[in-house]
Amino acid sequence: xxFDAAQPIYRQIIDDFKxxxxxxxxxxxxxxxxxREYAEMAQVxxxxxxxxxxxxxxxxxxxxxxxxxxxxxxxxxxxxxxKEEMAQSILNYFxxxxxxxxxxxxxxxxxxxxxxxxKEAEDQ
Amino acid sequence: xxxxRQVSKYFGTVRALDNFQAQLASGRVxxxxxxxxxxxxxxxxxxxxxxxxxxGEVLVDGLNPWMTRDRVAYLPEVDHLxxxxxxxxxxxxxxxFYSDWDQSKYxxxxxxxxxxxxxxxxxxxxxxxxxxxxxxxxxxxSPYLLLDEPLSGIDLLTRxxxxxxxxxxxxxxxxxxxxxxxxxxxxxxxxDEVIFIRNGKxxxxxxxxxxxEEKNMSLVxxxxxxxxxxR
Numbered sequence: 634x635x636f637d638a639a640q641p642i643y644r645q646i647i648d649d650f651k652x653x654x655x656x657x658x659x660x661x662x663x664x665x666x667x668x669r670e671y672a673e674m675a676q677v678x679x680x681x682x683x684x685x686x687x688x689x690x691x692x693x694x695x696x697x698x699x700x701x702x703x704x705x706x707x708x709x710x711x712x713x714x715x716k717e718e719m720a721q722s723i724l725n726y727f728x729x730x731x732x733x734x735x736x737x738x739x740x741x742x743x744x745x746x747x748x749x750x751x752k753e754a755e756d757q
Numbered sequence: 758x759x760x761x762r763q764v765s766k767y768f769g770t771v772r773a774l775d776n777f778q779a780q781l782a783s784g785r786v787x788x789x790x791x792x793x794x795x796x797x798x799x800x801x802x803x804x805x806x807x808x809x810x811x812x813g814e815v816l817v818d819g820l821n822p823w824m825t826r827d828r829v830a831y832l833p834e835v836d837h838l839x840x841x842x843x844x845x846x847x848x849x850x851x852x853x854f855y856s857d858w859d860q861s862k863y864x865x866x867x868x869x870x871x872x873x874x875x876x877x878x879x880x881x882x883x884x885x886x887x888x889x890x891x892x893x894x895x896x897x898x899s900p901y902l903l904l905d906e907p908l909s910g911i912d913l914l915t916r917x918x919x920x921x922x923x924x925x926x927x928x929x930x931x932x933x934x935x936x937x938x939x940x941x942x943x944x945x946x947x948x949d950e951v952i953f954i955r956n957g958k959x960x961x962x963x964x965x966x967x968x969x970e971e972k973n974m975s976l977v978x979x980x981x982x983x984x985x986x987x988r
Binding site: 636637638639640641642643668672673675676677678679680681683684 | 784785786917920921924925927929942945946947948949966967969970973974975976977978
């Protein structure tokens, strides 16, 4: 996994799991790697992985069963809200960046419409 | 815990540490970062009990470092192994000095690092020699692990092997690892606490993730920033 070294790594680990759950690559009840396995696989400090797992447990994204491992515990409702939350943050980023370039809300809507039309035409 | 209390160290007229103050929490992987000549090696040697402060005090678990040598595994920057020895002989030699030598760990690491006991230390490549040094240091079950520039002058693949070995070996909460390096990019994901040092003084220290969060910068970028402003 490629991390952005300018952002907290534990957050990127959590976001990675969120995306996998939203896309359905990880389903309710699936076992995820142990912290140790994950640390070795991603070549990350085990304390950082522990922090990410703890936070995911606190959010009820996963649960750890003693002696059995860590499993996805997010339900449909939670997945929907995670998805919305992620979409919202992408949107926030997009709008903030465009705003910094001087585009107004109405410009953005127009640009998006044009963009989608062009894309549809291209796909056909 | 390791504590530096207003430690200064002079080598003749050269001041290697200047009122250096630090508390290194146990159970963490700590990066000691700074340019060449900042005082990184001096710091590690003091923890290992290999040199003494000119002023101030260093404490390892509340004790003078020369009393805690058996709790500290130290990987020096220089080549300290006899070139005529084989890997197996060097291991045998070193294992007699330390009661915490772990033969099964040694065997496991020997395989993991693709080394074998018949290799002669004077005949192998620099990268392999770096791996042998690591092997001999990690084969002890020490609560404190000090690595002085373990990656300098080593090729990319060997660096990865070295970093992975440290991650594999790391025992959460029990082991304290201190890595000194001026190549921070290589260890971004490995360290959780950092101390930036320059001219024998701490210029910035803290939790790596918190610093990233606060500054929106990588440790490499933070290093550049603090070294520039410390000038």
